[in-house]
Amino acid sequence: MDSAEENEMLKLLFQYQHGFIISKIMFTACELGIFDLLLESRDTLSSAAIAARLGTSHMGMKRLLEACVGLKLLKMERKSNEGFYGNTDLGNLCLAKSSPKSQYYYMKFYSEFTYPNFQYLADAVREGKPQVQPAYVTPAKDIFASMYSSDEGVQRFSNAMDSAWSLYGQEMMSAFDLSCFPVVCDLGGGSGALAKEYISLYPNATVTIFDLPKVVKTAKKQFVSSEECKISFQDGDFFKDPVPEADLYILARIFHDWDDNTCMQLLTKVHKACKPGGGLLLLEVALNEDRSGPLEAHIRSIMMLLFTTGRERTLSEYNALLSAGGFKEIQFKKRSFYSAVLGRK
Ligand SMILES: C[S@@+](CC[C@H](N)C(=O)[O-])C[C@H]1O[C@@H](n2cnc3c(N)ncnc32)[C@H](O)[C@@H]1O
Numbered sequence: 001m002d003s004a005e006e007n008e009m010l011k012l013l014f015q016y017q018h019g020f021i022i023s024k025i026m027f028t029a030c031e032l033g034i035f036d037l038l039l040e041s042r043d044t045l046s047s048a049a050i051a052a053r054l055g056t057s058h059m060g061m062k063r064l065l066e067a068c069v070g071l072k073l074l075k076m077e078r079k080s081n082e083g084f085y086g087n088t089d090l091g092n093l094c095l096a097k098s099s100p101k102s103q104y105y106y107m108k109f110y111s112e113f114t115y116p117n118f119q120y121l122a123d124a125v126r127e128g129k130p131q132v133q134p135a136y137v138t139p140a141k142d143i144f145a146s147m148y149s150s151d152e153g154v155q156r157f158s159n160a161m162d163s164a165w166s167l168y169g170q171e172m173m174s175a176f177d178l179s180c181f182p183v184v185c186d187l188g189g190g191s192g193a194l195a196k197e198y199i200s201l202y203p204n205a206t207v208t209i210f211d212l213p214k215v216v217k218t219a220k221k222q223f224v225s226s227e228e229c230k231i232s233f234q235d236g237d238f239f240k241d242p243v244p245e246a247d248l249y250i251l252a253r254i255f256h257d258w259d260d261n262t263c264m265q266l267l268t269k270v271h272k273a274c275k276p277g278g279g280l281l282l283l284e285v286a287l288n289e290d291r292s293g294p295l296e297a298h299i300r301s302i303m304m305l306l307f308t309t310g311r312e313r314t315l316s317e318y319n320a321l322l323s324a325g326g327f328k329e330i331q332f333k334k335r336s337f338y339s340a341v342l343g344r345k
Contacts, residue, residue, distance in 0.1 A: 142309075154214050194250065259311075285312055
């Protein structure tokens with residue numbers, strides 16, 4: 001190895017070693033409201049003005065702002081020897097709360113729930129089972145029982161899940177022509193972000209969102225859509241209760257929460273309920289066939305190890321599951337982040 005190669009290797013080591021600090025810098029800037037303030041103010045602001053408006057120390061704020069400039073979340077221009085800060089496009093688009101594509105609530109969920117729980121990753125690897133907190137204190141049935149122990153927990157998770165569809169919902173709903181499926185059921189559909197995307201593409205369709213009672217209760221209270229009459233909610237447990245009859249079942253980020261046997265249980269039930277000629281659409285982050293990546297699939301699969309009994313899978317593994325569940329004509333579409341798998345009854 002020459003010294004240039006060694007330098008490159010050490011840069012990679014530094015980046016990996018400090019990845020969690022980089023996350024926390026971004027989460028903290030979101031939490032303190034820096035991106036919101038800078039989006040609203042429309043003009044760049046000095047560190048002293050930002051600290052005063054957000055009620056923080058000047059010294060701490062200046063340090064955080066400089067780090068955010070280094071990470072390209074903010075930009076800084078000098079005017080009469082003083083730094084003035086503004087959002088970069090990334091800050092405006094993804095980190096300010098009011099942006100339609102905001103990932104603010106995803107950051108909040110990662111900061112408050114995912115980040116502290118990651119200290120138990122070694123335990124999850126040693127024991128080969130999830131380490132959901134506070135599972136050690138009050139054994140929880142699964143991650144949802146743990147996260148949904150308070151209304152705030154339900155809301156926090158739903159908001160986080162919805163954020164992803166503001167970025168990728170449209171491309172995933174248009175991955176296949178689904179116009180032949182007028183009656184749709186989104187199983188584990190949360191607060192309905194994907195259902196809204198479906199209706200905006202297929203205005204003649206109706207979508208029933210089926211989710212756990214606590215999720216449906218919260219979602220109904222908050223649901224705002226011009227398409228309200230086309231989207232309805234039904235509460236229940238998709239393992240225990242009958243699922244609504246439909247032409248198309250959407251299972252978005254559901255299979256990765258469960259092991260193969262549990263997925264088969266759900267698949268068998270959906271196949272029975274599905275109308276002949278109907279379909280099943282899975283949306284997941286797919287692993288490459290040789291399991292070499294992509295990084296987003298490995299990251300999610302590690303999260304599933306820590307929090308659930310599930311995992312991320314290759315498209316061949318989804319193909320095998322759907323075939324075993326009786327679905328035919330299985331097709332795949334890989335998109336920028338998620339993949340879509342469509343099977344027919
Ligand atoms: C990872 S989230 C995905 C949410 C949504 N499909 C999305 O992609 O944004 C899993 C969803 O499944 C729901 N869920 C978990 N267990 C369930 C069950 N037994 N019956 C019905 N829904 C369930 C959760 O409440 C949650 O909304």
